[in-house]
Amino acid sequence: MSDDQRRTELSRFLRARRQRLSPEEAGLPHAERTRRRTKGLRREEVAALAGISLPWYTMLEQGKEINVSDQVLDSLARALRLNADERMHLMYLANPRPIELRAKPSDDRPAVPPSLTYLLDQMPLVPAYISDEKLNVLAWNPLASAVFGSFESANRRERNMLWRLFMMPSSRSLFVDWELVAGSLLGHFRAMYTMHIEDVCYRSFIDELKEGSPEFAVWWDNYEVACISQNRREIAHPRVGKLNLETKLLRVEDSRDRYLNVFIPDPNDGSAARLAKLAEETPVTITT
Template sequence: MNEVNMVSQRRQQDYRLQELGDFLRTRRARLTPEEVGLPRGSRRKTPGLRRAEVAQLVGVSVDWYTWLEQGRSITPSKQVLEHLVQTLRLDANERTHLFLLAQQQPPPALLRETEIVSPALQHFLDQFGTRPAFVSGRRWDILAWNDAGCAVFGDYRRMTTRERNTIWRIFTDPSSRQFVVDWEEDARQLLAQFRSMCGRYPGDAQLAELIHDLMLASPEFRAWWPDHEVRGGQEGWKTLNHPQVGYLVFERLTFQVFDTPDLKVTVYTPLEEANTPRKVEQLLEQWYLRVGQGPHPPQAVHHLPQTQRPGQDTVGWWLAACCQRVEGAWVANSDVMISYAHWCEAHGYIPKKAKGVSQSLAVHGLEISVNKRVVDDHRQRKMARGVRGLVIL
């Protein structure tokens, strides 16, 4: 192991132990002796439990527990950690956070691997139509989104990486305080969830840089971060006050991607409150106007049934209506695009571009970009690309 790696590992270890000590101190400070069955006494000057009291309840020496809070390099057993959970009245999220900081559960092996959103995952986002959806990474950067996400939350395409970071945006963008109803409550909740996630990546340099910059940029972040609040879950209602259409009410759901658990998908489902579905459709129409896709994408979206909203699987519907799977068959890309475009026009949809069609065909299990020598209209032999296993009827 070279010297650089040894220094990096030592820094990660020091950071983890300091976080562990700070976490234990904040949990100890929020409890009263009465809550754990101890007498208050008359000489108590500081709030919370004393170190000696925690050590007594956990069943360890005062010196040993003091070393633990001081960030010394000691490894508590699982049994001691469970006693700490019970003594400090930790909930499920706090218990997980404690075990991660104490390295009783290993963090992911690759912390700095590039975060990639696959074509299949992007296609999945596009299926949500008028429901804003996006993918975020381990540092809460927005990595991918659908059109409804841009229409409601802003044009992610024109934002820098830092501006697309959820935590950075809510704490440093002045407009978020008007956009998010009950801003302080929402910001505190997101910060606690962010803190819980940070425990999984001790020593991540980019996370440390983000936290450092937030401490400088936001007085609220600077005041709340030392509290060590941790929470889990990102479900429930979300109310926004959009500058163009007023109040919007969504049901928010976040879930992990199974193959890439560092990635999370968040979907906002418009609820009937405040006429949210129609307002989102209006915002989506305005979005398509701004990006040059016509005034009514596709064909007056609010008049279409639920299964025909923008972003749905038009390629799959075209396959079912116009094509047949035949083993060994081959069809040129140009013929695919012509047939697909005609079908979309006939049914009132805006066709996907060639790249989107190719990605959708691959999702449907077809082999794409297959080269074949063909004869053109001038009887010249040439190589062309197409789709294998498909016949257009």
């Protein structure tokens, strides 16, 4: 990520977090509430809560080039009531660590190594797939396709889980609590985007989603951040009925930001039996 890109993203993040926080939520119950032109907190209120000067905070929010200590960032995170994921995001943007310089595997490696496709083949009773940092599904087992909708016949965009949720009505209607699932995936995607902001493929993908989904455009500007996505999935499956699935997201070591997504059925409400029935009806060919 270039310094200019990082500072621009930091500016957007701080402004979004300041504007979403009310004086009452920030611990300012007696703040004057009439004739407020600013949604949420004013800059001077954030600066006072964090114990820093207004000119310094203003420069930070405007994306100016300034040095920031971890102590000051901690104070700012507390003032803005950031959760753990948001605090990590702030630290990364304001004071990036050497993680950016970590070695990347050679580009001549396969997108999904045979060992991972073999692993998928050994999980016939749970939906599982391999995704990348953009939420593209790279390989999947038959049950994943049977549960979430066909990946085999999908084009490149339609194999992206975020695209499916915002752009494909058939996928959207699958999830009982669509907003929770979509928000979780969007927060994870945002965190990954920040770490790969120099990748132009992200920008074109985001622009396509904003153009095709006004809902996505609004949510993107709200700037939600989550570093992992492990919310439960409650699915209204058209063939076997309700499936309650616990999400497990595991990063694959020594890979180019590859993740193993496994969905484990609730053993107590019949989901496991219904999923097993679906597995019996599904061919057993692994696809990448």
